[in-house]
Amino acid sequence: MSSIKANYFRPLDLKNGRVDMSHGSGGRAMAQLISELFAAAFDNEFLAQGNDGAVLPPVTGRLVMATDSHVVSPLFFAGGDIGCLSVHGTINDVAVMGAKPLYLSASFILEEGYPLSDLKRIVESMAQAARAAGVPIVTGDTKVVEKGNGDGVFITTTGVGVVREGVHLSGDLARAGDKILLSGAIGDHGMAILSQREGLTFSAPIVSDTAALHGLIAAMLDSGVTLRVLRDPTRGGVATTLNEIAKQSGVGMLLDEAAIVVNQPVEAACEFLGLDPLYVANEGKLIAICAAEDASRLLAVMRAHPLAAQASIIGEVVADTHGFVQMTTKLGGRRVVDWLAGEQLPRIC
Amino acid sequence: MKYVDEFRDGELAKNIAANIAREADPLKIYRLMEFCGGHTHAISRYGLVDLLPKNVRMIHGPGCPVCVLPIGRIDQAIRLAREHKVILCTYADTVRVPASDNLSLLRAKAAGADVRMIYSTQDALKIARDNPSREVVFLAIGFETTTPPTAVAIQQAAAEGLNNFSILCDHVLTPAAMHAILAVEGGVKIDGFVGPAHVSTVIGSQPYEPFADDDGKPVVIAGFEPLDVMQAILMLLRQVNEGRAVVENEFTRAVTREGNLKAQQWVADVFEIRDVFEWRGLGSVPKSALKLRSKYAAFDAEIKFNIAYVAVPDNKACECAAILRGQKRPQQCKIFGTVCTPENPVGSCMVSSEGACAAHYSYGRFREAVE
Numbered sequence: 001m002s003s004i005k006a007n008y009f010r011p012l013d014l015k016n017g018r019v020d021m022s023h024g025s026g027g028r029a030m031a032q033l034i035s036e037l038f039a040a041a042f043d044n045e046f047l048a049q050g051n052d053g054a055v056l057p058p059v060t061g062r063l064v065m066a067t068d069s070h071v072v073s074p075l076f077f078a079g080g081d082i083g084c085l086s087v088h089g090t091i092n093d094v095a096v097m098g099a100k101p102l103y104l105s106a107s108f109i110l111e112e113g114y115p116l117s118d119l120k121r122i123v124e125s126m127a128q129a130a131r132a133a134g135v136p137i138v139t140g141d142t143k144v145v146e147k148g149n150g151d152g153v154f155i156t157t158t159g160v161g162v163v164r165e166g167v168h169l170s171g172d173l174a175r176a177g178d179k180i181l182l183s184g185a186i187g188d189h190g191m192a193i194l195s196q197r198e199g200l201t202f203s204a205p206i207v208s209d210t211a212a213l214h215g216l217i218a219a220m221l222d223s224g225v226t227l228r229v230l231r232d233p234t235r236g237g238v239a240t241t242l243n244e245i246a247k248q249s250g251v252g253m254l255l256d257e258a259a260i261v262v263n264q265p266v267e268a269a270c271e272f273l274g275l276d277p278l279y280v281a282n283e284g285k286l287i288a289i290c291a292a293e294d295a296s297r298l299l300a301v302m303r304a305h306p307l308a309a310q311a312s313i314i315g316e317v318v319a320d321t322h323g324f325v326q327m328t329t330k331l332g333g334r335r336v337v338d339w340l341a342g343e344q345l346p347r348i349c
Numbered sequence: 350m351k352y353v354d355e356f357r358d359g360e361l362a363k364n365i366a367a368n369i370a371r372e373a374d375p376l377k378i379y380r381l382m383e384f385c386g387g388h389t390h391a392i393s394r395y396g397l398v399d400l401l402p403k404n405v406r407m408i409h410g411p412g413c414p415v416c417v418l419p420i421g422r423i424d425q426a427i428r429l430a431r432e433h434k435v436i437l438c439t440y441a442d443t444v445r446v447p448a449s450d451n452l453s454l455l456r457a458k459a460a461g462a463d464v465r466m467i468y469s470t471q472d473a474l475k476i477a478r479d480n481p482s483r484e485v486v487f488l489a490i491g492f493e494t495t496t497p498p499t500a501v502a503i504q505q506a507a508a509e510g511l512n513n514f515s516i517l518c519d520h521v522l523t524p525a526a527m528h529a530i531l532a533v534e535g536g537v538k539i540d541g542f543v544g545p546a547h548v549s550t551v552i553g554s555q556p557y558e559p560f561a562d563d564d565g566k567p568v569v570i571a572g573f574e575p576l577d578v579m580q581a582i583l584m585l586l587r588q589v590n591e592g593r594a595v596v597e598n599e600f601t602r603a604v605t606r607e608g609n610l611k612a613q614q615w616v617a618d619v620f621e622i623r624d625v626f627e628w629r630g631l632g633s634v635p636k637s638a639l640k641l642r643s644k645y646a647a648f649d650a651e652i653k654f655n656i657a658y659v660a661v662p663d664n665k666a667c668e669c670a671a672i673l674r675g676q677k678r679p680q681q682c683k684i685f686g687t688v689c690t691p692e693n694p695v696g697s698c699m700v701s702s703e704g705a706c707a708a709h710y711s712y713g714r715f716r717e718a719v720e
Contacts (some may be wrong), residue, residue: 029550059616258359271353273468316512324715331575335712341691 002268009016014026017116024144041127046138054138066093067158079208095214098169099161111150173228174249176319179295183308185261190280211284223301229289239278252320255327356574365579366400383543386413386703387573393712409705414491420661423448430462438473439488442701451491470502479513494547497612500619515650525637537675541585544570553608572600630673669696679706
């Protein structure tokens with residue numbers, strides 16, 4: 001009979017433990033962190049292969065690949081956290097290309113001293129978001145940087161998807177006469193983050209709109225409407241995204257301010273801080289451009305989906321060699337909706 | 350949104366626009382100056398020019414706090430941050446104002462200076478309390494709107510004995526600037542002023558009475574919402590047509606004749622009038638700015654760090670000076686939109702969306718493409 005205990009083993013202290021340099025050193029501590037935290041949460045057959053890379057089954061069709069780094073501060077915010085955000089963001093980047101997202105990778109840069117209990121919350125949030133979306137995290141990596149060289153946790157996710165037959169979406173396909181649709185109210189994510197930062201607390205709760213949009217997009221593609229451009233207006237907001245599309249397509253745009261939905265708490269917070277919601281980030285909205293004759297059908301399909309119940313037609317594509325995105329204001333005047341210059345800073349007086 | 354949407358109502362705007370169109374005499378040209386950057390922003394942001402007859406022309410005034418700061422004032426702040434290693438706190442857009450040597454506070458920050466953007470003077474005090482071993486300087490800018498919070502901060506710092514806190518005082522005065530505009534030789538002809546909103550909540554409507562009584566210029570104080578501005582324009586047109594020149598108050602929901610007496614009391618306790626202050630665009634204007642009273646000298650960064658103001662000429666090609674005087678429009682500047690853009694402002698008017706150049710570039714430049 002052997003005198004060696006079956007379990008010479010001390011589990012990770014997920015309650016009071018902290019990330020230390022050994023968790024990134026490639027030794028036993030790192031293996032333990034991966035197996036007890038990441039692999040346990042993300043659990044799927046591809047990750048379980050336990051190799052340097054995941055071997056995936058063959059697919060038919062054109063592949064889309066997108067990557068996104070997440071450095072949000074604070075890491076936890078009303079409506080989400082960096083974990084689910086990093087899953088949604090990359091799924092959306094793949095999906096707006098007209099692809100069905102299939103797999104994700106996740107790469108973590110952890111700061112020495114970061115509480116393992118918070119890391120566990122983030123990882124579980126990622127796992128839940130990935131499961132809910134039906135897109136497994138099949139491979140990953142972890143590095144640790146010394147205290148002071150990171151901001152707690154940075155997460156980079158990469159997604160792969162396959163484009164369905166006959167779908168061609170690109171930012172350069174907008175044509176004069178096309179309609180521009182927006183899936184809902186703008187500015188929720190950016191203002192949720194901003195209002196939670198130190199010193200800027202509002203009593204009215206603003207909740208991030210972070211969500212995976214591939215289900216909505218699948219419904220839009222299933223409708224048979226010919227979509228030309230799909231894009232999620234994240235950093236820089238709706239204004240920046242529309243300027244990008246206008247530049248790529250060599251067209252102008254004319255928006256109707258009255259058709260753009262802004263939730264009241266977001267409007268109030270923007271007013272208070274001197275910000276324009278058109279430039280504030282979204283994480284669960286999309287902009288769609290389609291031919292004018294398809295617009296009302298597309299709008300109906302979008303509104304039938306819970307993530308786009310407040311969808312509206314916000315304007316149209318116009319011929320304009322200057323590539324101006326313009327807007328008819330609620331007052332009936334007209335103005336340019338320009339690229340953001342630098343960071344959006346509040347005005348003073 | 351309640352209390353705001355009412356002042357952005359498109360239908361009401363159409364009514365006022367129709368009244369303005371009826372009131373405007375087609376044989377006349379009306380040149381109205383909106384003094385404040387807040388009005389400039391509202392006019393551009395809501396495209397109000399499209400609602401006005403061609404012969405009602407809005408001239409942007411110098412009431413944009415970051416626009417009127419001369420280069421030398423920003424240089425002072427940068428020197429404090431870089432050479433004296435202070436924590437330099439200031440409001441918003443001030444960090445982007447171009448200074449000497451192709452610097453701005455934002456660029457100085459990127460090069461290692463400790464520059465922090467704050468929303469309130471209370472933030473600056475907190476930073477000073479939290480960093481007792483560091484010197485904290487608040488670059489205090491703005492017209493009468495931002496002056497009372499600075500006064501309160503000084504009083505608090507004095508009461509607490511917060512000895513590592515001081516301010517670089519660049520607070521300026523609205524009526525002095527309006528006088529300077531009217532005194533510019535060969536200056537722009539002005540038929541009336543849209544008077545300041547937030548400034549007037551503090552100083553009241555009384556200080557504008559000399560412009561009506563002595564200079565014969567109608568003044569209508571207006572809020573910063575688009576309907577406020579439209580209504581004020583209508584009221585100005587009526588005064589001009591009737592040959593009247595009085596101070597009228599469109600912004601009665603916030604402005605009285607006397608203003609905020611409590612705030613005025615605080616300001617009077619802490620500040621006194623500077624003999625002279627250099628403005629960008631208006632040059633040296635006597636009695637146009639504030640400095641700390643001698644009893645608060647310990648909180649005056651200019652004295653504390655012995656950092657004198659050195660005047661620096663503007664970039665030769667930059668027309669900010671003429672634009673701030675209302676003599677030129679942004680698009681008449683040779684470097685507008687080419688060398689000078691919101692990403693790389695050469696002149697201060699391109700920095701803030703309250704500035705005439707940035708407002709035109711960001712919101713109105715499609716008009717030239719059409720013209």
